[in-house]
Amino acid sequence: MNEAVYAVVGIPFLSAILLALIPSYRVTALGNVLASGLTFAAGLSFLTLPPVTETYVILDDLNKFFIILNTLVGFTTSLFSRSYIGHEIATGHLTPLFVRFYHAMFQGMMGAMNLALLANNIGLMWVGLEFATLMTVIMVGIYRTPAALEAAWKYFILGIVGISLAFFGTILVYLTGQGVLGEGEAAMTWSELIKIAPQLDAPLLNIAFIFLLVGYGTKVGLAPLHAWLPDAHAEGPTPISAVLSGLLLNVALFALLRFKMLIAANPNALAPGPILITMGIVSLIFAAFMLYQRQDIKRLFAYSSIEHMGLITFAFGLGGPLLNFAALLHMVMHSLTKSAIFFAVGHVTQAKGTQELSAIRGLSVSNPLLSFALAAGVIAISGLPPFGAFMSEFLILTSTFAREPLLALAVAFGLLVALGALLMRLQDILFGEPTTPNLPVSTASAPIFVHLSLILIAGMFLPPAVVLWFKRAAEMLG
Amino acid sequence: MTNAYDVAHFLAGMMLVCSFTLLYQDRILAVLNTFAVQAIMLSLAVAWQGYVRNAPDLFITAAMAFGLKGIIIPVALNRMVEKLGIKRDVDQVVNVGVAMFLGLGLTSLALLLVLKVTPGAASFTREGLALALAIILLGLLQMILRRNAVTQIVGFMSIENGLILAATGARGMPLVVEVSVAFSVLIALFVFAVFLFRIRERFDSVDVESLDKVRAARAHR
Numbered sequence: 146m147n148e149a150v151y152a153v154v155g156i157p158f159l160s161a162i163l164l165a166l167i168p169s170y171r172v173t174a175l176g177n178v179l180a181s182g183l184t185f186a187a188g189l190s191f192l193t194l195p196p197v198t199e200t201y202v203i204l205d206d207l208n209k210f211f212i213i214l215n216t217l218v219g220f221t222t223s224l225f226s227r228s229y230i231g232h233e234i235a236t237g238h239l240t241p242l243f244v245r246f247y248h249a250m251f252q253g254m255m256g257a258m259n260l261a262l263l264a265n266n267i268g269l270m271w272v273g274l275e276f277a278t279l280m281t282v283i284m285v286g287i288y289r290t291p292a293a294l295e296a297a298w299k300y301f302i303l304g305i306v307g308i309s310l311a312f313f314g315t316i317l318v319y320l321t322g323q324g325v326l327g328e329g330e331a332a333m334t335w336s337e338l339i340k341i342a343p344q345l346d347a348p349l350l351n352i353a354f355i356f357l358l359v360g361y362g363t364k365v366g367l368a369p370l371h372a373w374l375p376d377a378h379a380e381g382p383t384p385i386s387a388v389l390s391g392l393l394l395n396v397a398l399f400a401l402l403r404f405k406m407l408i409a410a411n412p413n414a415l416a417p418g419p420i421l422i423t424m425g426i427v428s429l430i431f432a433a434f435m436l437y438q439r440q441d442i443k444r445l446f447a448y449s450s451i452e453h454m455g456l457i458t459f460a461f462g463l464g465g466p467l468l469n470f471a472a473l474l475h476m477v478m479h480s481l482t483k484s485a486i487f488f489a490v491g492h493v494t495q496a497k498g499t500q501e502l503s504a505i506r507g508l509s510v511s512n513p514l515l516s517f518a519l520a521a522g523v524i525a526i527s528g529l530p531p532f533g534a535f536m537s538e539f540l541i542l543t544s545t546f547a548r549e550p551l552l553a554l555a556v557a558f559g560l561l562v563a564l565g566a567l568l569m570r571l572q573d574i575l576f577g578e579p580t581t582p583n584l585p586v587s588t589a590s591a592p593i594f595v596h597l598s599l600i601l602i603a604g605m606f607l608p609p610a611v612v613l614w615f616k617r618a619a620e621m622l623g
Numbered sequence: 624m625t626n627a628y629d630v631a632h633f634l635a636g637m638m639l640v641c642s643f644t645l646l647y648q649d650r651i652l653a654v655l656n657t658f659a660v661q662a663i664m665l666s667l668a669v670a671w672q673g674y675v676r677n678a679p680d681l682f683i684t685a686a687m688a689f690g691l692k693g694i695i696i697p698v699a700l701n702r703m704v705e706k707l708g709i710k711r712d713v714d715q716v717v718n719v720g721v722a723m724f725l726g727l728g729l730t731s732l733a734l735l736l737v738l739k740v741t742p743g744a745a746s747f748t749r750e751g752l753a754l755a756l757a758i759i760l761l762g763l764l765q766m767i768l769r770r771n772a773v774t775q776i777v778g779f780m781s782i783e784n785g786l787i788l789a790a791t792g793a794r795g796m797p798l799v800v801e802v803s804v805a806f807s808v809l810i811a812l813f814v815f816a817v818f819l820f821r822i823r824e825r826f827d828s829v830d831v832e833s834l835d836k837v838r839a840a841r842a843h844r
Contacts, residue, residue: 268797272804279814286818291825295837298818302775305811306763309782312804313759313789320741320748320793328795348740 147197150204152187153212154263156180157256165249170234170241173248174227180252181216181223184259188216198336203265206617211399212262214477218391218484219255221592225488226251226384228589232495233382236584243287254280254388258396265335267315270400271308274364277393278304285381296376303363303373311360311400317353318404321345335403342410350407350414357404358420364397366451367458368428378447379500383491386443390450391484395476398454402461402622409464409623421462422552428455429559436566441500442493445570446486449526452563453479459556460541461622467544469619475537478600479526482534485596486522488589489515493574495586502570507579512586516575518593523571525600527564533603631675634668635754635788639730642761642781646726647719651709651773655700658777662692665784669791681791688787696780696812703816704773707823722768726761733757751792758785772822772829776815783808 160180164173191213197204204212230247233239254277261273282304286297322332325344331337338345359370366374378386405421408414432452439445457479460472492515497505508516525532528539538560545553641661648654666689673681737753762782769775787804790796819829826833 266797268804276810279810283814283817286821289821289825291834291837294818294822294825295834298772298822298831298834301814301818302766302779305779306766306782309759309779309786312786313756316752316786316789316793316796319796320752323793323795330797332795333797352736352740 147194147199147202149187149190149194150197150202150263153184153191153216153259154256156184156187157252157259161249161252161256164252165246168245170230170244170248174230177248177251178220178223178227181220181255184255185216185220188213199265200330200334201266201269202263203336204263205621206614207402207621208262208399210473210477210614210618211395212259214480215255215258215262215392215396218388218480221488221595222384222387222391222484223251225387225491225589225592226382228587229382229384229491229495232586236495239288239382243289247284247287250280250284251384254284254393258392261396262399266330266333267318267335267338267403268333270335270403271312271315274311274361274397274400275308277396278308278364281377281381281385281389281393284385285377287382287385288380290380293380296373296380300373300377303370307360307363307370309360310356310363314353314356314360314404317349317356318407321349321353338407339410342407343412345407345411345414347411347413347415350411354404354408354415354417357401358417358424361397361401361404362424365394365401365454365458366428367424367454368431368451371428371432371451374451375444375447378450379441379443383443383487383494386447387484387487387491390447390487391480394450394454395480398457398461398476405461406622418462418464421458423462425455425457425459425462426552426555426559428452429459429556430562431455433559433563433566436563436570439570440502442490442502442505442574443487443500445502445567446483446490446526449563449567450479450483452559453483453526456538456541456556456560459552460545463545463549463552464623465544465548466616466619468541469622470615471537471540471544473615473618473622474603475534475541478533478537478603481596481600482522482525482532485593485600486519486526488593488596489518489522492586492588493519496584497580498582498584502573504580505574506577507575509575511579511583514590515588518590518597520571520575521597522593523567525597525604527567528560529564531601531604533600536604536607630671631668631751632754634664634671635751637664638668638784638788639754639757639761642758642765642785643723643726645765645777645781646722646761646768651704651771652701654774654777655697655704658780659693659697661781661784662688662697665788666693668788672791676794678795684787684791688784691808692780692784699812699816700773700777703819707819707829709771709773709829722764725764729760729764730757733760748792748794752789755785755789755792758782758788761785770831772815772819772831775831776812776819779811779815780808 164176167173191209257273257276261270264270282301286293319333322338324346325341326332363370405417408417429452432448435448457472457475460468494500525534528534638661641657644657666685670685733756734753741749759782762778765778766775
């Protein structure tokens with residue numbers, strides 16, 4: 146029963162084509178929700194699927210939960226997007242012409258991300274990421290303002306350069322594989338490569354990894370390769386900020402992890418750990434300090450995404466079953482929390498008519514429901530209890546303290562700096578004299594509260610089955 | 624065999640020469656023509672590999688490179704340039720000497736790096752790979768040095784040329800990958816075209832410097 150595996154890629158791509166043919170944005174918005182819902186159903190059915198290994202697709206413990214997460218957030222974002230885009234059109238910020246292909250591209254992006262996650266062929270994985278990048282580039286520029294065009298152009302150039310370097314790295318990995326497996330498909334097939342990883346030619350593999358790290362690292366948003374990320378988040382429509390932070394960064398990191406496993410399994414190759422640790426800590430601390438100077442609410446949370454991707458990369462770099470477990474958990478928590486925050490932020494900016502932090506005050510008086518959602522989200526993302534991110538950050542910190550106390554100090558410092566900035570900003574936003582204008586918004590609260598309750602439940606109690614599953618994935622990562 | 628070797632080197636070398644030309648050429652039309660020549664050299668190089676290695680699927684790759692990058696993309700870009708009214712425009716490279724010097728440095732870096740780490744691979748592959756990396760790095764350099772959106776994108780396309788050269792140099796790369804790469808290049812070009820017209824619409828120019836002003840205005844946000 147492998148139909149579900151093809152369905153999570155097939156449904157989005159087919160609906161992308163269908164949605165491209167329908168001119169009315171109301172119909173396509175509904176179609177988008179429907180297609181994302183179907184994909185999510187197909188993704189959920191993975192829970193019962195045994196591992197699958199075929200020429201082009203692979204389903205193992207590692208990518209299984211990434212796909213379920215991807216389809217879930219895709220579905221909730223499509224719901225949020227429907228109300229967000231509807232409001233933008235009603236208020237005249239967007240015209241129906243601008244969003245003519247928006248929903249088709251949304252589905253194309255979801256399908257491409259699922260393809261990248263499922264691909265057993267490292268070339269196909271690259272194609273998935275490249276396609277998803279190109280789709281998001283257009284969507285970032287959808288407002289067609291000078292700032293949006295500048296952000297999209299920068300994202301386009303940097304994203305394309307990164308992804309080209311990653312392709313060169315992919316070719317080099319193929320070359321090393323060819324030395325052992327011979328010419329043809331096998332040397333590009335992930336499941337074959339990992340079996341013979343110890344025999345791969347180490348120097349070539351090292352160079353390949355550097356290219357892949359710089360290439361996919363650009364997409365993960367690791368400092369100093371992060372320049373595109375805050376602009377793309379701030380200038381694009383908020384549903385896209387939510388999927389960029391919640392999903393695309395994860396998928397890029399996932400691609401990097403696959404190659405990290407390959408190089409870690411080779412005794413003669415360089416250790417990927419220290420490089421990832423350094424990049425992770427630099428991103429974490431740099432982004433934490435950048436949080437203080439932000440004047441734009443979406444840029445604020447974009448920098449927070451850099452901070453968390455840094456933390457996750459750091460944890461994977463240090464490795465070991467416990468830290469891998471914590472990092473995987475944190476990826477899920479960050480993805481759910483950050484997309485919930487962006488859902489709330491999207492409505493906040495619509496209510497206040499601006500993204501300027503200084504013009505958003507007294508939200509607890511003017512929009513109690515949104516301010517509650519935003520407060521819960523920010524508390525969760527700062528790593529405070531009782532939410533899931535507290536558990537994963539706590540786990541990362543304690544297990545780092547047990548192994549490398551000095552590194553743990555640096556991480557704790559970064560997290561505290563970020564915590565201070567976020568709480569300070571949150572206080573500014575929630576309290577004080579409510580600012581005008583206070584425009585009416587139709588809030589899509591279901592997506593926000595589904596995410597918030599999921600992370601709340603995860604923070605209180607993780608079902609043993611889920612824990613076992615995370616453990617198996619963590620063991621795969623070594 | 625030595626003959627096969629010479630032709631492959633000649634074609635890859637010609638592509639590298641085109642990359643250097645792309646670095647200093649300042650007229651937009653000439654940049655587009657040079658790119659077309661590079662793409663045709665690429666298709667010949669790929670076809671030659673297919674011939675000496677007896678790998679018929681490479682002919683498909685060669686035909687795609689020739690049709691898409693040698694003809695369709697340059698023609699499309701030409702039309703676009705004409706529509707935008709920048710056909711006679713000049714995109715001055717700040718300092719040709721420095722650009723050439725940097726290009727030489729990157730080429731030697733690519734050669735030293737690849738030749739050093741691939742002593743095991745067939746020399747056919749290694750040297751092809753080294754030249755391909757040089758072309759990729761020169762494309763990157765072009766994207767950095769250029770200030771015009773059209774010439775920047777030609778830099779990107781020449782990076783893709785280098786990537787395809789590297790991919791065919793690595794023997795037996797599955798065709799499905801190459802087809803999807805070609806497809807995504809096409810999409811990328813489409814995305815680029817969409818943006819070019821929007822940038823033009825907003826800024827009355829395709830000079831990226833007008834974008835920089837937006838960037839400077841929000842440097843501290």
